[in-house]
Amino acid sequence: MDDNVDMTGVADADRATLQELSQRRLLELARERDVRGRTGMDREALVEALLPADPEDGRADGIPRTGDVQRPxxxxxxxxxxxxxxxxxxxxVFLPRLLQGHDRxxxxxxxVREDHQVRIANHDQEAEEKFAKLDASLFSFFRxxxxxxxxxxxxxxxxxxxxxxxxxxxxxxxGVMPSYDNVPIFGSNDFDEAFYAPFTWDxxxxxxxxxxxxxxxxxxxxKRAAKIVRAFVRGYLEALRGYAGAGQEDREQIRQDNAPELVASLIDDAQQSRAxxxxxxxxxxxxxxxxxDEEHLPVSHRREEFQEALHRFVDENDVDVPDRTPGMKVKDVCIRLGQGTQSLGLPRYYLLVEGPNADGSDDVIIEFKQARRSALAGLVPPSEFTLDGNAERISHAQGVHLVRGDRFYGAVELDGLSxxxxERAPYREKIDLSDLSKKEWSTYAGICGRSxxxxxxxxxxxxxxxxxxxxxxxxAAGADDLFVDDxxxxxxxxxDRVRRDHEHFRTDYRLGAFRTIDHVFR
Structure with missing residues (x-):
């Protein structure tokens, strides 16, 4: 995290929020509260020191706050x-989707408050931007x-x-992303929520x-939307039958030379000079x-810190360093602002890694993005197939889902966070849905189903x-027509439920509901 981030509102946080902060920020809080022996404490000791030893002192399970009682x-x-x-x-059992009216x-x-409690407690500006984004668009709200x-x-x-x-x-x-060999391929490109679960959940x-x-x-x-969904599900079933018969999935990549016309065009549009x-x-x-600029905030003073983290990442993930990043030398670091929807407000850094020419024409950008617990955790049916960690889980998913995908995909710990x-590549690209014709919507849905x-x-x-x-x-799917219809x-x-939820969210957003988190008072 950037040491210059506004500390306003951290006093409203609980233990979980403290554990999300970097050691430097914890030390700053400890200095403000005059915690003795703070310079010799590790992160866990600092967290404990910032929590009250006695819940009867009016600060139960939270950061002290003047004139008030902090609750978990x-x-x-x-x-x-x-x-x-x-x-x-x-x-x-009674499911929340059966709730109606004000209960819903x-x-x-x-x-929403629980899912964003750290960002809300920190009064994160990007959290407010995310809520504004969710307010403005139903699709963004869904995402x-x-x-x-x-x-x-x-x-x-x-x-x-x-x-x-x-x-x-x-x-x-x-969308389009880099392969292990640094050529553009098409496939699933977001593994943040990946989890072992019934196939129907996807x-x-x-x-x-x-x-x-x-x-x-x-x-x-x-009616047209239903037709598009049918194309998506039938594309899935047809491709699965092919894999069941031929068993070639472990060697398959969608590249420009074998892609459907719509995807080949997308890959072609994504091609551009790195320089x-x-x-x-x-x-x-x-x-x-x-x-x-408005999207990038340089934090060049942290270059050595990220250089060490990048070397550690290479060692821990057994990365085969390519010739295009000799020495993995970090030239600069910036905070990436305003990117994503689900992850907006979580720390995200770009590392500028020097290329062979050392003149800025062939540098490589490596992204560090904070990983969180999957939204599926604790909700999927119990299974023997589980993964520990957050970034490790995401890295595992990328390694499974893509054949010879991005060689820089992996996990590392920084500031006590996962x-x-x-890699960010010149040809990382996704479809512009607004450009699709009526026919192309169904074609694209079928392609996504097969992917x-x-x-x-x-x-x-x-x-x-x-x-x-x-x-x-x-x-398990049984008869195609029945499964597709289901x-x-x-x-x-x-x-329909998402539309109603969006209206509930918009009403609450305008009334300031997402400026505070829910606390336990008893």
Missing amino acids: AGSRFEAFRELAEARARGEM RLHVRQT GTCLLFFRDMAGEDAWMPTVLTLGDVHPENF LKRGATGFVIAAGEVGDHGP DWLERKYLDEYKRGFRA FMVR LAHSHAMSDESGLLDYDVEPAILA IVCFAAEAA
């Missing part, structure tokens, strides 16, 4: 875990509220085959995303570092699954 932040994580386990056992509005409010969506699915489809799901499937989470999330995007971005009615890309978007006038690492099938099929090639996943999924019906109902 509210969390329903364990309650939903128990709900998911009960439903997975076949018990008849309160559920939306609590879930930015994964936890809300999956709490409505707690324990669902426990009898279905487990795969390594992407977690957050929607039309804009497929299909239901993706289908709902297509309904919402088709309506808001494509201006399609319900031009760097100069146009990132470099200062001397081509020695990042320029300061960071996902990847998702490939990701799932890799769960038993590179993932933890110990059984042949393709025939299991096809057997997903279409789910997506239509879920999209």
Whole structure:
């Protein structure tokens, strides 16, 4: 984290918030509160020192706050875990998606607050920008509220085959990215929420995303949206049958030479000169570092700190360093501002790594993005297939879902936080949904369905699954027409629920509901 970040509001945080802060920020708080022996403390000792030793002193389980009593932040994580386990056992339970009226509005409010409690407690400016973004667009609201969506699915489809799901499937989470050999490939490009779960969870999330995007971005009615969803699900089933028969998924990449016309065109549009890309978007006038603008805040004084972290990342992830980044020399570091939807407000850094020419024409940009617990954690049916860590889980998913994907994908710890690492490439690109014709919407949905099938099929090639996943999924899906219709019906109902939730959110947002978090008073 940047040491110059405004500390206003940190006094409203709880233990979880303190544990998210860097040691430098903890030391600053300790200095303000005159904590003795602070300079010799590690992070955990600083956290403990900033919490009261005696809850009777009026500061129970939180950071001291003048003239008030701080309470622990509210969390329903364990309650939903128990709900998911009960439903997975076949018990008849009441799901939050059955809530109506003001009860549902309160559920939306609590879930959004809980999902963003650290960012809200820190009065993070990007958190406020995220809420404004969610307010302005239904599709953005859907993208930015994964936890809300999956709490409505707690324990669902426990009898279905487990795969390594992407977690957050929607039309804009497929795109062009660098391969291991630094050539553009197409596929799933966001693994932040990846988790071992029933395969239907990805299909239901993706289908709902297509309904919402088709309506808001494509201006399609319900019938056309249903047709697009059918193309998505049928593309998935058709591709899965191919993998079940041929078994070639562990060697498949979608490149420009074998891509469908729509994707080949996207890859072609993404091609650009690295030198031009760097100069146009990132470099200062001397081509020695990042320029300061509304998207990039240089923190050059932290270069040595990130140099050490990058070397540690290479060692811990056994990265085969390519000739295009000799020595992995960090020239500069910046904070990337305003990027993403779900992750907006979480720390994200760009590292400028020197290329062979050392003149700014062939430098490489490596991204460090803070990883969080998946929105699916504690909500999926209990499974023997689990992963520890946050960035490690994301790195595992990328390694499973993509054949010879980005060689710089991995995980590293910095400031006591878990960071996902990847390359930013000139040809990292996604489809512009607003440019799709009516026919292309269905074509693109089918392509995404096939890409998702490939990701799932890799769960038993590179993932933890110990059984042949393709025939299991096809057997569980049963008759195609019935399975497709079930997903279409789910997506239509879920999209209607998202629309109502969005209205609840917008009402609460205008009334200032997301400036504070829920606290436990008893």
